[in-house]
Amino acid sequence: MQSSPIRSAIIVIVAILGILFTIPSFLPKDILAAWPGFLPKQTVVLGLDLQGGSHLLLQVNRESIITERIKTLRRDVRSALANDNGIGNLITTGPDSITIELTDPTQKAAAMTAVQKLQNNVSSSFGVGGVPELAFSETPDGKIVVSLTADGVKERMSSLVAQSMEVIRNRVDEVGTTEPTIQRQGQDRVLLQVPGFEDSERLKKIVQQTARLTFHLVHPSMTAAQAEAQGIPSGYFILPSADGGNELLNENIELGGESLTNAQPGFDQQTSRSVVSFQFDTRGAITFGEITSKNVGKRFAIVLDNQVITAPVIQQPITGGSGQISGNFTPQTASDLAVLLRAGALPASLDVVEERSVGPSLGADSIRAGITAGAVASVLVLAFMVIAYGLFGVFANVALVLNIFLILGSLSAIGATLTLPGIAGIVLTIGVAVDANVLIYERMREEQRAGKSILAALDAGFHRAWGTIIDSHLTQLIAAIVLYFLGSGPIQGFAVTLALGILTSLFTAYTVTRFFIGIWYHWKRPKTLKIQHFRFIPDGTKIDFMKMSRNAIILSIVLTVLAIGTAYFKGFNLGIDFVGGSAIEVQHTAEGDADPARVRELLETLHLGEVQVQSFGTPQDLLVRIQLQEGGDAAQQVAVQEVTKTLATESYEVRRTEAVSGTVSGELAFNGTIAVLVTLVAILIYVWFRFEWQFGLAAVTTTLHDVIMTVGLFSITGLEFNLSSIAAVLTLVGLSLNETVVISDRVRENLRKYKKMSVPEIINLSINQTIVRTSLTQFTVLLALFPLVFFGGESIRGFTIAMTFGSIFGMYSSIFIGGPILIHFGLKPRSEMEEEKEKKAKANKRADGAAV
Structure with a gap:
């Protein structure tokens, strides 16, 4: 119980840093701006569900990329054959290829050589190399086929995602929003989160619109209607116009939007209508001047995203390098178009596959609900610890308050995002964090009853509880890690706060509490030691749990069949996360x-x-x-x-x-299922490594039992089953194993201590020794969960109800289900194991002698 100066200094430094990193999140902006420069100014980043805003998951449209590339390839092939080499041809377009029929088949070799020069390597990185984009082949009747390769399309999509991110960033910055989050997800997706921008419809229009601006000459003598009736002339195509008609345009792009240097909304001086004025760079201005000089009297179409915005007649050469786009604009749509043109065109079309937007009023309500639930849970847990443990409860409460500061400070320091499920994770940590203190205190009481001195009992309480604390916390940490890597959005926020809470509670519950108790002991030198003042179950119980477990197993089998049957025949009230x-x-x-x-x-x-x-x-x-x-x-x-x-x-x-979207919902459902399975396998491996294999199987079986019960709850009650439900199930896995590991650790200890006692007797003894502790910790967890159920808000109510239900079943299964499984799988007393080892040793010795 001695505390070294180094350990004391570490505790003080960590506590000060935790407080300093937490304080800025609660200061007004003007006070924070005047905060001394040497002090941390990072604040906790509030998620969209707390401050309002829009979340879009955008996916590059593969079909549009292939379509545009085929159009370009068609023009390039026609130019390479007819214009450069005088080879007549007829080109037919397919979904991802073009077929070339030559008017003179004897020129096939020259044609193949010409089109093969169009080959280029595509790379998503800035390095050299890449993969070939085109493949060349011939049909049996002598036609040449040029097709896009699958690898080439994949690399082009990856490259276009990187370009799209920059364009999106420019557009969002132009709108004037603060601190948008733009991240790449996978091969073909972009995640966009814009806090405080709740107009998701406008944001989608700004982000999704390709804004590809091109200038084309209109056919001088034929209308689109005539072309549709007589046949479209070679080198021309038809596009719809903004006024509801169609226009027949030349395929050649006379000038592109990449030459624009500026675009601003304004009003036409003659009509007072909203327009967008634009200006070209030097090269674009020269080209624009040449085009308008050569084509006076002809119509010149301005095309935006395959729609003719306007097609005026060129009255005179325009040499100033500027012009204007007129149409049915409102001031806002003109402003948005100017933003799009300034930011540049998207290189590919983007589809919204996931969208979430939250209004500021709902965000404020969520913050209020989270703070209320946290405050109520904190008061209940702190008060209960004082009632149950008196002065030692005060020590635990000081460590718990510091733990909350460390969680919030860590969130600020690493720039993590705090969501409403994240607040639920902190509140849940409040209930779980005192678990280690209860374990230590109950161990102290046992050591004192065994006849040890006060100092020895205090020291042994910390020393002998440490292994169990590590095991119980690491099983929860495994679930949090899996949840982070296989979850998304707010669920990842929950996983981060839960993981941080687990790590910080290890420090506060053990090191900080030990520090305070050490100071108290050396100052007071007490002659007697009364740690616990209240408990639900008296000491020294001798309940025959293994006898009771027979009925419990029958009950569990019935409930399991009911849960699985209800899930199979009735199904679930699946949220849009899983059905779209x-x-x-x-x-x-x-x-x-x-x-x-x-x-x-x-x-x-x-x-x-x-x-x-x-x-x-x-x-x-x-x-x-x-x-x-x-x-x-x-x-x-x-x-x-x-x-x-x-x-x-x-x-x-x-x-x-x-x-x-249906695509994302299928992925979320698959990832959720994989997350549960990965968690169970990871925990099985860990428990198997720490204990005998029978303990691993018992742990996974009891956990699977609790998962089935909780999933059955969603089916029977009709609670919405969504991503938060998966988070509840995975967190429940950690909580359920917490109880199982504590009992398993005591069984393993008693197996070494009572070598001639039967396994059922050892299991009964172990449960009776730990049931005081498990009842207290379970109660503190429920004290944290009930406020979340009643005050945490409707959006996480299903999550908290499932957690509450599952945690109760977790205690039940740890006591009544885990023990019989250990017996069934052949866990043996140490005496029997030692006898078997001796018999094997003697048998091996006799075999060696016979061999000699």
């Missing part, structure tokens, strides 16, 4: 409560397929769920807009929207 679609949370802003029946009646007129309307939280809140629309992402966005407009007429305000 859109979810819209709305709040009735007029007097009176929301009317689900009226909302359902209104939305049925929109013919959007299956639409669910249910109460959500307060009487004024509703949750509307829309199935995936057949038209893909664009149709899904239109459906959300229609719902929003329709409900606005009935005084409903949108507080949160979520949209998940």
